[in-house]
Amino acid sequence: ALSHVAVGAWSLVVCAALAVLAGLAWAGLARRWRFAAVRVLQAALALAALVVMLYTGLLLQSLNAVPLWATPWLPALFVLSSLSCGMALVLAAAQLTGAAFAFVTVLGRLAAVDAAVVVLEALVLAAFVGTALAGIGGDFLVDRTAEALAASAEALVAGEAAWLFWGGFVLAGLAVPFALDVALARLRRPRPALALVAAACVLAGGLAMRFCVVEAGMHPLLAMAS
Structure with missing residues (x-):
């Protein structure tokens, strides 16, 4: 039977295999290909990459016992974060391999696209947090849903790990990369330091967001159960 985990696992395998083929084509090792x-x-x-980006958010959303996750804003947030992380890796790889000097214009446009994605990610984050604080959610399978949702939202924005959410994700993962992306999009020559800092911030922010969302969703339920 199909499940989110099975679809995710197969999509990872397919994505990896296709990425290898694409790498061979890019390296010129498949010259006979049309x-x-x-x-x-x-x-x-x-x-395949879209499925990989989407399945984790859908998996968490399907766990109705966790009110914070049972919202369509969560898969959207994960997709946008994954997309931004992917572009950050491309920007970083281009700097580390020296390809940035041959693709200045393309990488500038990529930085501009990443800036737009970061804006969308911030808007989706605001909707995700705002609806949670307002107690707006779906149909859940546990009692005391409203209390658990309120506790999760409070834990996310004002709990013990709130410093990581605001500092690690909002500031370092959204605000700083947006400013650096705008600067990189306007430059006419590679700036490896700026690009690498922007990429590092995006990746760190993506990790911080996932940790905070998972922790904020689970901690209140575990506290209630105990």
Whole structure:
């Protein structure tokens, strides 16, 4: 039977295999491939990557026992965060390999796209947190749902790990990368230090967001159960 875990596992395998093929094509090791075939490969890889980005959020959303996660804003937040992290890795890899000097214009446009994604991520985050604080959620399978949802929202924005949420995700993972992306998009030459700092902040922010969301969702329920 299909499940979020099974779909996620298979999508990871397919994504990895297609990424290897795409790498071979990019390296020129598949010279006999037609351009149309490469385009089809890229489209399939993009679709598999989208499934990989989406399944974790859908998995958490399906766990109705955790009120904080049972919202459509969570998968959207995970997808946007994953997309931003992917672009951050591309920007960092280009700097570390020296490819940035050959693709200045492309990387500038990529930084601009990442800035737009960061804005969307901040808007989705505001909707996610705002609806949780307002007690707006779906249908759950546990009692005292409203109390658990309120406790989770409070733990996320004002609990013991709130410093990580505000400092690690909102500041370091959203605000700083947005400012650096805007600067990188306007530059006419590579700035490795700025690009690497922006990439590091995006990746650290993505990790902080996932930790905070999981911790804030589980901690109040565990406290109530005890």
